Amino acid sequence: xxxxxxxxxxxxxxxxxxxxxxxxxxxxxxxxxxxxxxxxxxxxxxxxxxxxxxxxxxxxxxxxxxxxxxxxxxxxxxxxxxxxxxxxxxxxxxxxxxxxxxxxxxxxxxxxxxxxxxxxxxxxxxxxxxxxxxxxxxxxxxxxxxxxxxxxxxxxxxxxxxxxxxxxxxxxxxxxxxxxxxxxxxxxxxxxxxxxxxxxxxxxxxxxxxxxxxxxxxxxxxxxxxxxxxxxxxxxxxxxxxxxxxxxxxxxxxxxxxxxxxxxxxxxxxxxxxxxxxxxxxxxxxxxxxxxxxxxxxxxxxxxxxxxxxxxxxxxxxxxxxxxxxxxxxxxxxxxxxxxxxxxxxxxxxxxxxxxxxxxxxxxxxxxxxxxxxxxxxxx
Amino acid sequence: xxxxxxxxxxxxxxxxxxxxxxxxxxxxxxxxxxxxxxxxxxxxxxxxxxxxxxxxxxxxxxxxxxxxxxxxxxxxxxxxxxxxxxxxxxxxxxxxxxxxxxxxxxxxxxxxxxxxxxxxxxxxxxxxxxxxxxxxxxxxxxxxxxxxxxxxxxxxxxxxxxxxxxxxxxxxxxxxxxxxxxxxxxxxxxxxxxxxxxxxxxxxxxxxxxxxxxxxxxxxxxxxxxxxxxxxxxxxxxxxxxxxxxxxxxxxxxxxxxxxxxxxxxxxxxxxxxxxxxxxxxxxxxxxxxxxxxxxxxxxxxxxxxxxxxxxxxxxxxxxxxxxxxxxxxxxxxxxxxxxxxxxxxxxxxxxxxxxxxxxxxxxxxxxxxxxxxxxxxxx
Numbered sequence: 001x002x003x004x005x006x007x008x009x010x011x012x013x014x015x016x017x018x019x020x021x022x023x024x025x026x027x028x029x030x031x032x033x034x035x036x037x038x039x040x041x042x043x044x045x046x047x048x049x050x051x052x053x054x055x056x057x058x059x060x061x062x063x064x065x066x067x068x069x070x071x072x073x074x075x076x077x078x079x080x081x082x083x084x085x086x087x088x089x090x091x092x093x094x095x096x097x098x099x100x101x102x103x104x105x106x107x108x109x110x111x112x113x114x115x116x117x118x119x120x121x122x123x124x125x126x127x128x129x130x131x132x133x134x135x136x137x138x139x140x141x142x143x144x145x146x147x148x149x150x151x152x153x154x155x156x157x158x159x160x161x162x163x164x165x166x167x168x169x170x171x172x173x174x175x176x177x178x179x180x181x182x183x184x185x186x187x188x189x190x191x192x193x194x195x196x197x198x199x200x201x202x203x204x205x206x207x208x209x210x211x212x213x214x215x216x217x218x219x220x221x222x223x224x225x226x227x228x229x230x231x232x233x234x235x236x237x238x239x240x241x242x243x244x245x246x247x248x249x250x251x252x253x254x255x256x257x258x259x260x261x262x263x264x265x266x267x268x269x270x271x272x273x274x275x276x277x278x279x280x281x282x283x284x285x286x287x288x289x290x291x292x293x294x295x296x297x298x299x300x301x302x303x304x305x306x307x308x309x310x311x312x313x314x315x316x317x318x319x320x321x322x323x324x325x326x327x328x329x330x331x332x333x334x335x336x337x338x339x340x341x342x343x344x345x346x347x348x349x350x351x352x353x354x355x356x357x358x359x360x361x362x363x364x365x366x367x368x369x370x371x372x373x374x375x376x377x378x379x380x
Numbered sequence: 381x382x383x384x385x386x387x388x389x390x391x392x393x394x395x396x397x398x399x400x401x402x403x404x405x406x407x408x409x410x411x412x413x414x415x416x417x418x419x420x421x422x423x424x425x426x427x428x429x430x431x432x433x434x435x436x437x438x439x440x441x442x443x444x445x446x447x448x449x450x451x452x453x454x455x456x457x458x459x460x461x462x463x464x465x466x467x468x469x470x471x472x473x474x475x476x477x478x479x480x481x482x483x484x485x486x487x488x489x490x491x492x493x494x495x496x497x498x499x500x501x502x503x504x505x506x507x508x509x510x511x512x513x514x515x516x517x518x519x520x521x522x523x524x525x526x527x528x529x530x531x532x533x534x535x536x537x538x539x540x541x542x543x544x545x546x547x548x549x550x551x552x553x554x555x556x557x558x559x560x561x562x563x564x565x566x567x568x569x570x571x572x573x574x575x576x577x578x579x580x581x582x583x584x585x586x587x588x589x590x591x592x593x594x595x596x597x598x599x600x601x602x603x604x605x606x607x608x609x610x611x612x613x614x615x616x617x618x619x620x621x622x623x624x625x626x627x628x629x630x631x632x633x634x635x636x637x638x639x640x641x642x643x644x645x646x647x648x649x650x651x652x653x654x655x656x657x658x659x660x661x662x663x664x665x666x667x668x669x670x671x672x673x674x675x676x677x678x679x680x681x682x683x684x685x686x687x688x689x690x691x692x693x694x695x696x697x698x699x700x701x702x703x704x705x706x707x708x709x710x711x712x713x714x715x716x717x718x719x720x721x722x723x724x725x726x727x728x729x730x731x732x733x734x735x736x737x738x739x740x741x742x743x744x745x746x747x748x749x750x751x752x753x754x755x756x757x758x759x760x
Contacts, residue, residue, distance in 0.1 A: 001404075001407050001413060002407075003405050003407055004407070004408075006406065006408060008408055010620065011406050011409070011620065014406070019405070022403075023399075023403040024381075024383065025399070026386065026391050026394070026567075026573045027384070027386075028384075028388055029391070033381060033382065034381070058440070059439070059440045059444065059574070060439045060440035060444060060619075061619035061620040061621070061622075062619070063597070063618070063619040064439065064440060064444065067596065067597055067598040067599070071596070093597055093603075094597040094598070097594055097596055097597045097600070185620070187406075193406045194409065194620045194621065194622045194623065195575045214477055215477065216447065216451070216477055216478075216596055217443070217447055217450075217473055217474040218440070218441075218443050218446075218474070218599065219447070219596070219599070238443070239442070239443040240391065240442065240443075240565070240567060240574045241441070242441075242573060243391070243573075243574065244402075244573050245622070247381060322408055
């Protein structure tokens with residue numbers, strides 16, 4: 001399999017330290033030392049997310065963690081999905097399998113969810129659960145979680161946030177923002193290889209895990225809670241865990257904690273602004289407005305000048321760099337860049353990518369002032 | 381985390397080649413080259429299992445693949461679980477969440493499932509699905525899949541087999557044995573790190589995937605089939621895959637195919653007989669009879685002479701070797717050894733383990749003739 005520098009919005013390039021930890025011989029997923037390590041890792045994730053309750057690490061992709069949130073909290077309830085892209089649709093697909101009633105409130109792609117529209121809807125109709133993405137990975141929109149959660153809570157709804165592309169990148173504080181459940185995964189801001197889904201539940205909602213109607217097993221957090229209690233000291237989870245990935249996650253948390261979350265968030269924000277400036281200087285249009293742009297990825301509108309699929313191919317072949325196209329109807333004019341890991345935002349990697357894009361523009365007859373375009377990146 | 385030679389019934393020690401492949405930089409889970417590799421890997425698994433239909437690789441543990449089989453086939457049906465141990469109980473726990481009606485037919489732990497008892501039951505009561513383990517990992521029993529499947533099919537039931545501890549170790553041919561669904565995982569006979577659940581479905585049952593009532597999303601194979609069809613050439617599955625683990629699986633299949641399945645099965649059978657002889661010579665009793673013993677693990681009855689937990693600790697500390705105790709009521713007198721991977725059955729690893737056990741017996745005042753006990757191992 002050919003290998004590329006992964007400048008996609010997940011899986012991300014990971015640091016040497018994380019890679020080396022991942023590459024250690026596999027250890028067993030049980031015993032006192034492992035149980036302690038697993039539990040400590042879940043507590044560190046809770047602390048990072050401002051979660052006063054409990055965090056669960058599930059073998060699988062981010063979607064298995066979304067399924068766990070749906071399977072545990074949605075049965076016999078009415079769910080409202082706030083949808084502004086492909087992964088909003090996915091939330092609807094998952095929650096509609098578990099909720100008694102599941103509706104979608106659609107917003108324009110590339111635009112943020114509007115809390116006022118939500119407020120209007122909730123005035124007229126009662127929903128038990130409101131679910132939405134923090135960052136919609138298909139378009140790079142950053143949704144205003146805090147404002148949305150405030151509205152949803154004021155109408156008595158449980159708030160579930162898909163933070164797969166935002167955790168450890170964007171500001172997020174479950175406790176003060178009153179977000180009840182956060183779902184994420186290992187291969188984006190947590191800077192690990194893929195293979196782990198993560199669900200964090202506020203202390204106020206832990207009891208509901210027990211009360212929920214049992215609709216599944218693997219993805220039912222009450223099963224996870226049972227093992228947490230009955231096998232606490234040697235196997236506090238129900239299934240075999242991919243221990244290499246969890247070891248890597250522990251190492252990554254070392255690095256994230258050493259940097260400090262606030263500095264880390266600021267760094268991703270600064271870098272994303274520089275990337276945006278550079279791409280605008282090259283003559284592209286950005287798909288999201290500055291105030292509602294994710295800081296871990298950027299979606300770029302080619303305005304019909306070039307085909308995203310050709311750019312993706314060119315960068316792979318000439319620069320060994322991989323970026324992402326987009327999904328569905330967006331794929332004819334949108335490409336996406338990931339800058340959500342410490343490796344991805346290294347000057348050398350950003351430069352290779354951006355100079356590569358400018359080279360493609362030159363080849364295609366749309367030359368730009370490369371020196372000017374990359375000037376901010378060089379100053380970082 | 382301290383690392384040990386893993387002589388447990390999964391996760392297993394893996395070969396250098398598989399480890400090196402696992403350790404390569406992460407590749408993206410989409411694109412033509414990846415889609416081709418993923419699909420080719422599923423076809424090789426199908427071929428290995430005698431599956432005429434389709435195989436799905438799901439991120440997660442073996443249990444997520446069990447959940448997929450339950451979620452896809454059990455809703456609105458009556459399921460019968462044939463239970464002779466901890467993992468039979470697990471099948472009941474999972475299937476009872478999805479089946480309209482779910483019953484357990486219990487057999488003694490350490491003894492195989494008796495097809496005649498099943499036949500008797502099915503004469504009096506109709507079940508749509510019969511589910512059981514091929515190898516019950518908690519006791520090392522090898523259940524007579526072929527005979528059980530024949531009885532179940534003669535009563536018109538769908539046959540689902542948990543082959544987590546048997547695939548690529550024990551003889552298994554879905555097509556000629558008329559097994560409809562086989563579930564397995566990466567970290568046992570497939571000799572990879574943990575992180576992948578695998579479900580294989582016979583061609584006769586592929587249509588039922590479509591017909592089933594949708595009860596979940598991640599674990600619903602109809603979702604997987606949708607992506608297989610609509611995104612076939614670049615992303616033929618719905619979620620982010622742990623690409624390192626699947627690359628490792630591809631490498632492991634290279635090695636398994638190079639050896640040949642028949643020779644491989646024979647080798648595990650020969651080795652397991654030698655291990656059994658050795659342990660008997662040391663004065664232990666084996667928990668399973670010769671004809672119904674798994675060839676990838678052995679459960680050993682200490683007859684009250686020694687405590688399994690003390691032996692486990694001793695081997696870790698003095699020999700850096702890890703074996704497994706047992707679960708629940710068995711844990712006071714049973715320990716388990718894994719010999720289900722090419723690394724685990726290397727003479728050097730078996731010797732370290734077995735000499736270590738004999739050393740513990742000596743320390744505890746039950747010396748044995750080590751030379752005689754290990755003689756068969758030395759001849760391998």
